[in-house]
Amino acid sequence: MDLPGKGIFRGMALTLQKFFEPKVTVQYPEEQHDGGPKGRGRLILLYDEYGALKCETCFQCAQACPIEIIDMGGVDTKGRYHVHWGPPEQYAERREDSALRRSGRPVPDQSFVAYEAIDTAPLDRILADVDYDPRQMLTILERTQEAYGYLPIAAFRHISSTTGAWYAEVHGIAAALEHLRVEPPGGHVVGICRCPNCTLMGGGRLREALEAELETVIGGTSPDGRVRLVAESCHGESRLRPHLTVDGADQDDTTPAGATSLARRLRGHSRGRAQA
Amino acid sequence: MSVLARPWSRLTPAGKVVLPLLGLLVFLTLALLVGFATGLIPGLIRFVGDLLGANIGIVRFVVAASAILLMSVPTAFVIIYMELKVIALMNLRLGPNRVGPWGSLHSIVHGLKVLGKEDFTPTGVDVPVFTLAPAVTFLAPVLGLLVLPFAPGLLGIDMNLALLYFFAVSGLSVLGLMMAGWSSFNKYSLLGGLRAAAQIISYEIPLTLAVVGVIMLAGTMSLNQIVMNQSGSILDWYMFKQPLGFVIFFIAATAEGNRTPFDLTEADSELVAGFATEYSGMRFGFFFFAEYVGVFILSALTTVLFLGGWNAPFDIDPVLNALGIRFDLALDLARLDVGLLFLLALGPVVGTLLIALPIWMLRSDWSFLKSLVIGFILLNVLLAAAVGVWLALSFEAVVGLGWFLVKTYFFVFLFVWMRATLPRVRIDQLMGFAWKWMLPASLVNLFVTALAIIVVSEVR
Numbered sequence: 001m002d003l004p005g006k007g008i009f010r011g012m013a014l015t016l017q018k019f020f021e022p023k024v025t026v027q028y029p030e031e032q033h034d035g036g037p038k039g040r041g042r043l044i045l046l047y048d049e050y051g052a053l054k055c056e057t058c059f060q061c062a063q064a065c066p067i068e069i070i071d072m073g074g075v076d077t078k079g080r081y082h083v084h085w086g087p088p089e090q091y092a093e094r095r096e097d098s099a100l101r102r103s104g105r106p107v108p109d110q111s112f113v114a115y116e117a118i119d120t121a122p123l124d125r126i127l128a129d130v131d132y133d134p135r136q137m138l139t140i141l142e143r144t145q146e147a148y149g150y151l152p153i154a155a156f157r158h159i160s161s162t163t164g165a166w167y168a169e170v171h172g173i174a175a176a177l178e179h180l181r182v183e184p185p186g187g188h189v190v191g192i193c194r195c196p197n198c199t200l201m202g203g204g205r206l207r208e209a210l211e212a213e214l215e216t217v218i219g220g221t222s223p224d225g226r227v228r229l230v231a232e233s234c235h236g237e238s239r240l241r242p243h244l245t246v247d248g249a250d251q252d253d254t255t256p257a258g259a260t261s262l263a264r265r266l267r268g269h270s271r272g273r274a275q276a
Numbered sequence: 277m278s279v280l281a282r283p284w285s286r287l288t289p290a291g292k293v294v295l296p297l298l299g300l301l302v303f304l305t306l307a308l309l310v311g312f313a314t315g316l317i318p319g320l321i322r323f324v325g326d327l328l329g330a331n332i333g334i335v336r337f338v339v340a341a342s343a344i345l346l347m348s349v350p351t352a353f354v355i356i357y358m359e360l361k362v363i364a365l366m367n368l369r370l371g372p373n374r375v376g377p378w379g380s381l382h383s384i385v386h387g388l389k390v391l392g393k394e395d396f397t398p399t400g401v402d403v404p405v406f407t408l409a410p411a412v413t414f415l416a417p418v419l420g421l422l423v424l425p426f427a428p429g430l431l432g433i434d435m436n437l438a439l440l441y442f443f444a445v446s447g448l449s450v451l452g453l454m455m456a457g458w459s460s461f462n463k464y465s466l467l468g469g470l471r472a473a474a475q476i477i478s479y480e481i482p483l484t485l486a487v488v489g490v491i492m493l494a495g496t497m498s499l500n501q502i503v504m505n506q507s508g509s510i511l512d513w514y515m516f517k518q519p520l521g522f523v524i525f526f527i528a529a530t531a532e533g534n535r536t537p538f539d540l541t542e543a544d545s546e547l548v549a550g551f552a553t554e555y556s557g558m559r560f561g562f563f564f565f566a567e568y569v570g571v572f573i574l575s576a577l578t579t580v581l582f583l584g585g586w587n588a589p590f591d592i593d594p595v596l597n598a599l600g601i602r603f604d605l606a607l608d609l610a611r612l613d614v615g616l617l618f619l620l621a622l623g624p625v626v627g628t629l630l631i632a633l634p635i636w637m638l639r640s641d642w643s644f645l646k647s648l649v650i651g652f653i654l655l656n657v658l659l660a661a662a663v664g665v666w667l668a669l670s671f672e673a674v675v676g677l678g679w680f681l682v683k684t685y686f687f688v689f690l691f692v693w694m695r696a697t698l699p700r701v702r703i704d705q706l707m708g709f710a711w712k713w714m715l716p717a718s719l720v721n722l723f724v725t726a727l728a729i730i731v732v733s734e735v736r
Contacts, residue, residue, distance in 0.1 A: 015693060
């Protein structure tokens with residue numbers, strides 16, 4: 001049974017006990033405690049004068065880390081391999097792979113897309129035109145897409161290293177804008193209009209049929225990469241039927257059935273469901 | 277004019293100080309000579325002495341009032357420092373440690389800071405009441421000190437109604453808090469003031485009723501007489517004859533002094549300091565001092581009523597006699613004759629050297645001058661301790677004062693200790709506790725005490 005008021009006396013006993021205990025305060029400017037025996041202070045990555053990270057992915061810091069807290073990844077200095085360093089549990093990789101990584105040697109990564117070199121002569125002309133100015137990134141990217149048909153990853157690297165803009169910035173601009181694409185264009189381009197007039201004339205059903213047959217949506221490419229579906233504008237020209245083009249050529253047959261057979265023809269009957 | 281101005285302008289700054297002082301010295305010497313030669317000064321002294329002797333009551337009052345006013349502020353300083361330090365130590369911190377040894381002068385700096393702050397009177401306050409409130413709050417506990425017996429013979433007035441006077445005067449502090457809360461033109465202040473009034477008036481009842489048992493046992497309301505009744509052994513203290521009364525009195529005193537866990541009136545974290553919200557500078561300082569002087573007088577009153585005041589808990593003389601230790605303290609310095617002169621001249625020098633030399637030899641990193649200074653300070657500490665021991669053994673009042681202060685500061689420590697431990701109670705719990713538990717308990721205590729007195733007298 002607890003007596004009433006017992007807690008008061010227990011609390012008083014506790015505070016009295018603390019009264020005689022050694023105190024934890026460190027009088028900072030006068031007394032300075034050493035850090036722990038494994039303390040290394042605060043770790044930061046340095047930037048060079050162009051604002052690019054100086055890290056060369058040499059793993060020396062990860063190797064030296066006494067508590068193995070550093071977990072890093074990147075591309076090796078010659079741009080050949082994707083490498084990373086970290087605990088095997090985190091990447092669910094085999095122990096020998098992990099041991100190989102921990103040896104510090106660069107190791108190929110299964111998930112890494114091989115780097116395709118490009119002929120940079122057209123890109124160099126474009127860059128020379130804008131005087132390597134990173135503020136004209138949009139112009140550079142648009143003209144690069146004109147020259148190559150799409151934006152290769154190698155072009156991003158080249159633009160980044162010549163203009164000084166961060167790779168992430170170049171890639172970010174390209175990814176954020178719809179008319180810039182990082183994949184090679186598909187074989188055929190099917191364009192439809194979504195204006196109210198075309199929609200009233202049956203454009204909605206046309207679009208549904210095309211999207212079902214091409215297995216993609218507007219702005220995408222069919223899974224086999226042969227047909228791209230894009231949005232176009234009829235500029236008010238079509239009065240009697242929805243606007244539909246294939247590789248820029250106007251089409252007359254704009255019924256959903258006609259569109260389906262058109263799409264099948266363009267894909268070369270390669271659709272899995274049609275064969276099954 | 278230039279006759280005086282030119283030599284004056286040629287004096288160095290030090291000379292400008294020393295010369296008037298010299299002139300004053302010459303004038304005073306001449307005046308004293310003339311005064312003694314004509315018998316004017318002895319006559320004046322005799323007249324003033326007669327005048328003071330004829331009005332000894334007034335003189336005693338003025339001296340006592342000055343003394344308690346002078347002691348109240350240092351007492352508050354000591355208790356504030358104690359509160360800061362003890363709570364810090366209980367929180368595993370260091371507490372004040374910058375000003376003075378172990379931060380002991382911290383609260384003096386605190387006081388100076390408060391003096392230097394702007395004394396601000398907000399718009400809309402009731403100015404006369406607002407201005408008077410801190411003084412009333414501060415004076416209430418200070419006036420209570422007048423009747424406290426500190427040591428045998430060391431008390432302001434030996435009033436036969438001392439206890440009644442004490443409660444009447446310290447009840448005035450509620451008035452001060454109410455004045456502050458009402459005149460501040462601020463709802464938080466008003467809430468704090470009303471809380472203070474409700475709480476203090478509620479706890480005044482069990483506080484007073486708990487004391488009635490002591491009054492019945494002692495048969496007097498004179499605090500001095502109550503202390504004298506408790507002389508003898510430690511078992512004569514009223515703490516053992518009135519245990520319930522003692523507990524009730526202490527709890528009610530905690531509420532009276534607005535101390536944790538009953539500090540609802542201030543409730544720093546809830547009421548933005550309650551009635552003192554609108555006060556700044558030294559006016560706020562007065563509330564602060566009033567609280568700590570209040571803690572002191574409540575502890576002192578607990579000591580006087582229940583712990584035998586200045587009575588020692590045990591008699592040291594039989595112990596010393598049994599051990600065969602005997603102090604012959606009838607110091608007759610005149611017996612030393614010429615030796616006294618040598619003692620006065622050489623004693624400090626030899627003592628300082630005797631302490632400084634071992635220090636200097638042991639601490640090779642200290643210069644000789646530094647060891648001399650340290651030796652001199654240590655010698656003074658030792659001499660002060662020796663004089664203190666001599667005083668304590670020679671005069672009863674010093675020992676009594678020592679015991680009184682030890683007991684009082686034990687209770688001050690207890691108040692601080694409780695503040696470091698206990699959380700604040702809720703206002704309805706506070707009032708319910710006063711009326712539902714404390715009041716019946718004090719009434720039971722009263723009836724049991726009365727019954728016991730009758731039974732004991734009948735049996736005898």
